[in-house]
Amino acid sequence: MEAKPGNQYATQRKVFEDLGQGVLDNAFEGYNCSLFAYGQTGSGKSYSMVGYGPNKGIVPITCDELFKTISENKDTNKRFEITFSMLEIYNEQVRDLLAKDNPKGGLQVRQNPKLGMFYVQDLKKVPVGSYAEIEMRMEQ
Structure with missing residues (x-):
């Protein structure tokens, strides 16, 4: 779907430019980053986050863009470590979407007392080297 003046829809690329590019820029500055979608069932979270067919x-x-930028910076002294996690919060329970089994009652959200950042205890983190690896994990 193409965004046109007066149209209430934005293209997937526009959503990335407005939201994702800033997340990516911050990641390259060394910050931990997350993408988070919130809304009612059927409101379009999956479409906005993952897309379908040619509408990535x-x-x-x-x-x-992440792996393209890493590839363009291979000659620098920088080291990149990319890990992938995927979770769902539903009915106030956190589920690890990469784990075969989740504990009854869901995973626990914790705060690191020294760093102040939040994390999900026991959330599976998988090292990845390409978007193809991420895509494969998402489809499992």
């Missing part, structure tokens, strides 16, 4: 969502576009 913010996650695939961001990942493509």
Whole structure:
């Protein structure tokens, strides 16, 4: 779907430019980054985040740009470590979407007392080297 003046829809690329590019820029500055979608069932979170067919969502576009930028910076002294996690919060329970089994009651959200940042205890983190690896994990 193409965004036109007066149209209430934005293209997936526009959503990336407005939201994802800033997340990606911050990641390259050394910050931990997350993409988070919130809304009612059926409101379009999956479409916005993942997309369908040629209308890639913010996650695939961001990942493509991430690995493209890493490839362009191979000659620098920088070291890149990319890990992938995927979770769902539903009915106030956190589920690890990469784990085969989740504990009854869900995973626990914790705060690191020294760094102040929040994390999900026991959330599976998978090292990845390309968007193809991420895509494979998402489809499992």
